[in-house]
Amino acid sequence: MESVMRIPLFLMLLAMTPVRGRAQEPVGQFGPYHWNNKQMRLLEGDTLTVYRVKYWVFNGADPALQLEYESPLPVTDTLGVKHLLGRIWPAFAPYVEHLHLHRAIVTATNLIRQGGPPAWTATFRSYGVVLQREPSGIWHIQNDTLPLPSSLGDDTLLIYEVNGKPMKLSEPPP
Numbered sequence: 001m002e003s004v005m006r007i008p009l010f011l012m013l014l015a016m017t018p019v020r021g022r023a024q025e026p027v028g029q030f031g032p033y034h035w036n037n038k039q040m041r042l043l044e045g046d047t048l049t050v051y052r053v054k055y056w057v058f059n060g061a062d063p064a065l066q067l068e069y070e071s072p073l074p075v076t077d078t079l080g081v082k083h084l085l086g087r088i089w090p091a092f093a094p095y096v097e098h099l100h101l102h103r104a105i106v107t108a109t110n111l112i113r114q115g116g117p118p119a120w121t122a123t124f125r126s127y128g129v130v131l132q133r134e135p136s137g138i139w140h141i142q143n144d145t146l147p148l149p150s151s152l153g154d155d156t157l158l159i160y161e162v163n164g165k166p167m168k169l170s171e172p173p174p
Contacts (some may be wrong), residue, residue, distance in 0.1 A: 026113070026122035030054065030068055033111055033122070036162045040069060042087050043158075048072070050159055051109060053095065053167065064103035064130070065096045071108035075127040081108045082141070085129065086149055091158040093139065093151030098169040104131040104139075 025032045031052060038050035049070040057063045069088070073080045085106055096104045107128035114121050130142040139148040152158070157166040 026111070026124075028109075028111075028124045028126075030066070030107070030126075033124075038162065038167060039160045040067075040088070040091055041158050041160065042091060043152075044087065046072075046087075048088070051111070053159065055099075056105065062103045063101060064105050065099060065101055066105040066107060066128075067092045067095075068107040068109055068126070068128075071110055071127075073108070075108050075110050075125045078127055081127055082129065084108070085141075089131070089139065089148045090150060090152045091156075093148075094154050094157065095159070095167070095169060097151055098154060099171075102133045105129070106131065 025034055027033070031054070033051055038053070040048045040050050042048065051068040051070065052066065054066045054068070055063065056066055067088070071081060071084070073084065075081060088106060092104070092106065105128055107126050109124060109126045112123045114123075131139055131148065132142050133139050140146055141148070154169060157169070159167040161167055
């Protein structure tokens, strides 16, 4: 009977051991949410956590580049999130335009982590908008006519890697 009690205790201790010294990262519909993230520094001085910049390919539609960030506003405040988009877009646009894309996705997320390893939970709420570029070069939210502010240009990169270096403009995936 004594050996039966040791096996469950051993397995429980093994299950509680962090993998590679880190707690497991939560995974949402767009991928994992890392513990260390990129940052976007807005012109006004605000800093936003960037969860991902991801290239998407869709069946029957143009590809798009997605920016997912931690919103300082509740994502249920869709008008506030859209207003914030006017400050975010000029900093994200250089990455989208460098790839010569006609679509982009900007996703505001509220990620809440509670507890600590090994007993923690994560909840996510997101609100995203699809942006499209008109033949004239003007960007706007899909099904909306209000133009977005202009890009800051290829020489002003405001998304920074975890190591503090600017995120480079990339080439489209093959």
